[in-house]
Amino acid sequence: MENMMLDPAADPATHVEKPHANYMMIFVVLAVLTAVELGVAFVGLSRRMTIVALILLAVWKAMLVALYYMHLRYEPKRIHMLVLAPLPLAVILVMAVLTEF
Amino acid sequence: MPGAGVYNMKLGMWVFLLSEVMFFTSLIGSYIILRFAHPDAFAQPGEVLNVPLTAFNTFVLICSSVTMVKAFAAIQHDDQAGLRKWLIATALLGMFFVGVQAFEYIKLAEHGFVPDAAAYAAHGKPLYGMTFYTMTGFHGAHVSIGVLCLWFTVFQAYRGKYTKYNHGGVEIMGLYWHFVDLVWIILFTIVYLV
Numbered sequence: 501m502e503n504m505m506l507d508p509a510a511d512p513a514t515h516v517e518k519p520h521a522n523y524m525m526i527f528v529v530l531a532v533l534t535a536v537e538l539g540v541a542f543v544g545l546s547r548r549m550t551i552v553a554l555i556l557l558a559v560w561k562a563m564l565v566a567l568y569y570m571h572l573r574y575e576p577k578r579i580h581m582l583v584l585a586p587l588p589l590a591v592i593l594v595m596a597v598l599t600e601f
Numbered sequence: 602m603p604g605a606g607v608y609n610m611k612l613g614m615w616v617f618l619l620s621e622v623m624f625f626t627s628l629i630g631s632y633i634i635l636r637f638a639h640p641d642a643f644a645q646p647g648e649v650l651n652v653p654l655t656a657f658n659t660f661v662l663i664c665s666s667v668t669m670v671k672a673f674a675a676i677q678h679d680d681q682a683g684l685r686k687w688l689i690a691t692a693l694l695g696m697f698f699v700g701v702q703a704f705e706y707i708k709l710a711e712h713g714f715v716p717d718a719a720a721y722a723a724h725g726k727p728l729y730g731m732t733f734y735t736m737t738g739f740h741g742a743h744v745s746i747g748v749l750c751l752w753f754t755v756f757q758a759y760r761g762k763y764t765k766y767n768h769g770g771v772e773i774m775g776l777y778w779h780f781v782d783l784v785w786i787i788l789f790t791i792v793y794l795v
Contacts, residue, residue, distance in 0.1 A: 523674065527667045531660060538656055541646055541794040551795055558790035562783045569670050569779040576606035579615060586619045586626075593623070594630035 521568040533561050614773040618780045621743075625784050628739060629791060632732045642728040649714055650733075650793050651705060658701045659789050662744075665694035666782045669775045679765035685758050688771075691778065692751040695744055702741050706734075733792060740788055743781050750774060 540553045567573040572583060607615075636643055646652065668690040675683030709715075716734040717727060754774045757763065763771055 520674070523667060523670045527663065530663045530666075534656065534659055534663065537790065537794060538652070541652070554790050554794050558787050561786045565666065565779050565783045565786065569666050569782075570776055578606055579612075582615060583619065586622045590622060590626040590630070593626055594633065597630060597634055600634075 519574055520571060521573075523569070526564055526568045530561055530564060533557055608769060610769050610773050611776070614776045618776065621780065621784075625739075625787075628736050629787065632736060632791065635728055635732060639728055644729060646794050649709070649712075649729075651708070652793050654701065654705060655789060655793050658698055658705075659785065661694055661698050661701070662782050662785050665691050665698065666779055668694060669778045673768070673771050673775050676763050676768040676771050677765065681758070681761070681763075684763060684771065685755065688751060688755045688758055692748055692755060695748040695751060695778075699741055699744055699748065702737065702744075736788055736792060740781070740784055743784070747778050747781050750777065 537554060537557050540550060540557065545553065566583075572580070644650075668687045672684050672687035672691060675681075675687055714730055714733075716730050751774065754770060757770060
């Protein structure tokens with residue numbers, strides 16, 4: 501019972517393999533997005549466009565890692581809420597310091 | 602079932618990683634604010650930092666995420682040899698990443714780009730060196746700790762500690778490792794490309 505509390509997967513009767521994405525496909529997308537980032541950074545777009553595009557690409561890549569490699573997509577809703585919790589705090593932290601200027 | 606529908610170790614790792622989100626937010630947030638406040642103190646992308654080398658290193662870290670997730674997939678199918686092989690590959694790729702970062706630091710230092718950087722007047726002011734080494738240094742420390750944990754996981758794998766039905770250790774190791782990769786994705790963009 502103690503072991504089950506630590507790791508429910510330890511019980512063969514309840515062990516169900518979770519669904520997951522095609523890991524190699526995610527890898528290819530991440531590699532391509534990295535190449536696109538390099539292109540965007542040095543292709544000579546306006547400074548504002550470059551920053552916006554690079555941040556969108558970075559967020560896209562980070563979400564792919566979190567959702568598919570960290571299996572967040574297949575976790576219970578409560579874990580999603582847990583993960584989202586610090587994001588507003590992170591924004592508040594940065595905005596609060598920004599107001600100093 | 603204890604907390605949030607996942608086993609305790611995993612919930613604990615998630616909570617720890619969320620505290621890490623706040624930690625890296627403080628570093629990245631400070632960097633963004635300083636950069637906006639003192640645009641002259643920072644060099645343009647590619648002017649000082651070696652972007653192709655770091656892009657290659659980014660690719661290495663992405664590869665290590667794949668090998669980590671392959672290790673997890675292997676043990677889910679009770680493939681012990683696969684687990685060991687992919688874990689070792691992940692640890693070696695992590696060591697390679699840290700090695701390239703050390704090489705980058707040495708080369709930058711040779712050109713006078715050091716944390717205090719008062720001597721580095723040609724490209725920006727001391728802020729640039731300080732923020733660069735603080736952020737990449739803390740990340741490198743996370744990768745190094747991750748590599749140590751990975752070798753411990755390899756050791757445990759050789760001892761037969763993980764099975765198809767009991768592989769929580771591999772999963773939480775993976776969560777940490779992917780998080781470190783995720784942070785690097787953000788850092789690479791903010792520090793090297795923007």
